[in-house]
Amino acid sequence: MPDRALSTPLDDSFERYLQDKGKGRGGGGGNYRRNAARELERFAEWAAGDRGADDWTGIADDVGREPTFDDLDERVFREYARHLGGDRGLKQNTVQTYYRYISAWCGWCVNEGYLEAHYAQRASAMAPLPEDDGRKPGDQQAWTSEQRHALTRHVDERARDAVEAYTTLPEDTDPLDKQRARYAALKATRDRALVFVLAYTAVRVGELLRDPNDPRRRGVRWEDLSLDDGSMDVYRKKQQWDAASLPDPVISPLRSYRQLMDPPTERWPVFPTFDQRTLAELVREELAERGERPEAITKRRAEYARDLLLALDVDIRPPSITTDGARSILQRLSEAAEIDIDHPKHDYLAPHGGRRGMGEVLVRAFGYTVAARYLDNSEEMVRERYSHIEAGELGDVATEALEEIDSVPQ
Structure with a gap:
C-alpha cells in the first residue's frame, strides 16, 4: 500500500465516499449520505480525541496530531464500538446502526486503497457491540402505505419514461442506439414488475427468485404465471409447489414487461439477471x-x-436474479426514490418488508384468518408476528370500556 494513502488524514476520504453514496448531481443528496456524513463526523471527532471519556486523547500516537489511516487497525474499531455502546442512552439496535455506517466507510476505504483490510468487520472489532434488544419494531421491517406508494410510483414513472423513449425513436435511429433504448426499457420494466410483485403479493423473496444454495429454487419462470387467472406457482417454504395470488395492481406491470421482453420460450425466468x-x-x-x-x-x-x-x-x-440481487436492486431504487426510512437494520426498503407490509394491511382489513391464508402461514404465527395490531385494538376496547363506565352516574 502506498505510504501516501497511509499518511492521508481520515476526513480527506469522507467527501469522495459520500459522493459515491449520495444521490443526484455530484452525489450531493439522499438520506443515506446525510446520515453517513453525521456518523463520519462523530467518528472523526472521537478519533481526534474530541469525544469520549475525559482522559481520551484520540487514536494518534502524538497528542494533537491529526489521525491518519496509518493509525487505524481493528483495535481502533473495537474501541469505537465500546464507545458507542457506553452509557450514552442509546438503544442496542441504534448502536448497531451507527457502527454500520462506519463499517461501510471502512469497506469502501479498502476498495479505494486507503486500507489493506476491513478492520471494522473483524470479530474482535465487533465484539463489544451489543445484541439487538429484541423489541418488536426492530425485528423486521414492514413497508408503510406511504413507502409502498412512493416506491411503486417511482418505478412506474421510470418504466413509463423508458418505454416511451424506446417506442418513440425515429425510424432512422442507429441500430445499436435502438438496442440501448430497448435494454433500458427492459431493465426499468423488470424493476417495476419486481417491486410490484414484492409489494402486493406477499410472496417470500426466496420463493420468487433464485437461491444459489438450493437448486429447487431456480426463480419463477413465465410458465409459472397465469396472468389471466391472476395466479403464480411458487416453491413454498413448506417444500412444495403452491399457487400464490397475483392481485390486480401486479397484472399490468407484468403484462407490459412480458410484451417488451417477448421471451423466446415460457421457460425463461421472469426476472433474469x-x-x-x-x-x-x-x-x-x-x-x-x-x-x-x-x-x-x-x-x-x-x-x-x-x-x-x-x-x-x-x-x-x-439465470434468475438471486435474493441478494433483489436486495441490491431495492437498495438502488430506494435511494433513487429518496424514500424516508427510519429502521435500525435497513437503510432501504428490504424485500421482506413488502411481505410484512401486506400482512399489516390484510390483518387490519380482514383479520388474522384471511391474512394467514394469503401469507401462507398458520394463523397462530400470524397472530404472534402481528400481535401489536391486536394489542392496539384491545387498547381501544379498554379505552371505550373505561369511558362507558366513567360516564355512568355514581
Whole structure:
C-alpha cells in the first residue's frame, strides 16, 4: 500500500465516499449520505480525541496530531464500538446502526486503497457491540402505505419514461442506439414488475427468485404465471409447489414487461439477471457449445449493445436474479426514490418488508384468518408476528370500556 494513502488524514476520504453514496448531481443528496456524513463526523471527532471519556486523547500516537489511516487497525474499531455502546442512552439496535455506517466507510476505504483490510468487520472489532434488544419494531421491517406508494410510483414513472423513449425513436435511429433504448426499457420494466410483485403479493423473496444454495429454487419462470387467472406457482417454504395470488395492481406491470421482453420460450425466468459479466460468460460458452468459433462469437456479440439482447434473440436462457440481487436492486431504487426510512437494520426498503407490509394491511382489513391464508402461514404465527395490531385494538376496547363506565352516574 502506498505510504501516501497511509499518511492521508481520515476526513480527506469522507467527501469522495459520500459522493459515491449520495444521490443526484455530484452525489450531493439522499438520506443515506446525510446520515453517513453525521456518523463520519462523530467518528472523526472521537478519533481526534474530541469525544469520549475525559482522559481520551484520540487514536494518534502524538497528542494533537491529526489521525491518519496509518493509525487505524481493528483495535481502533473495537474501541469505537465500546464507545458507542457506553452509557450514552442509546438503544442496542441504534448502536448497531451507527457502527454500520462506519463499517461501510471502512469497506469502501479498502476498495479505494486507503486500507489493506476491513478492520471494522473483524470479530474482535465487533465484539463489544451489543445484541439487538429484541423489541418488536426492530425485528423486521414492514413497508408503510406511504413507502409502498412512493416506491411503486417511482418505478412506474421510470418504466413509463423508458418505454416511451424506446417506442418513440425515429425510424432512422442507429441500430445499436435502438438496442440501448430497448435494454433500458427492459431493465426499468423488470424493476417495476419486481417491486410490484414484492409489494402486493406477499410472496417470500426466496420463493420468487433464485437461491444459489438450493437448486429447487431456480426463480419463477413465465410458465409459472397465469396472468389471466391472476395466479403464480411458487416453491413454498413448506417444500412444495403452491399457487400464490397475483392481485390486480401486479397484472399490468407484468403484462407490459412480458410484451417488451417477448421471451423466446415460457421457460425463461421472469426476472433474469442483467449482470453483464454473467451474461457475457454465458453467451460465449453457449455459442461455443453450438459450434461457433471464437472469432464468430466475438463478431456476433459486437452486433448487440448488450449480451441480454443477443440471448433473447438466440434463446440462451440466463439465470434468475438471486435474493441478494433483489436486495441490491431495492437498495438502488430506494435511494433513487429518496424514500424516508427510519429502521435500525435497513437503510432501504428490504424485500421482506413488502411481505410484512401486506400482512399489516390484510390483518387490519380482514383479520388474522384471511391474512394467514394469503401469507401462507398458520394463523397462530400470524397472530404472534402481528400481535401489536391486536394489542392496539384491545387498547381501544379498554379505552371505550373505561369511558362507558366513567360516564355512568355514581
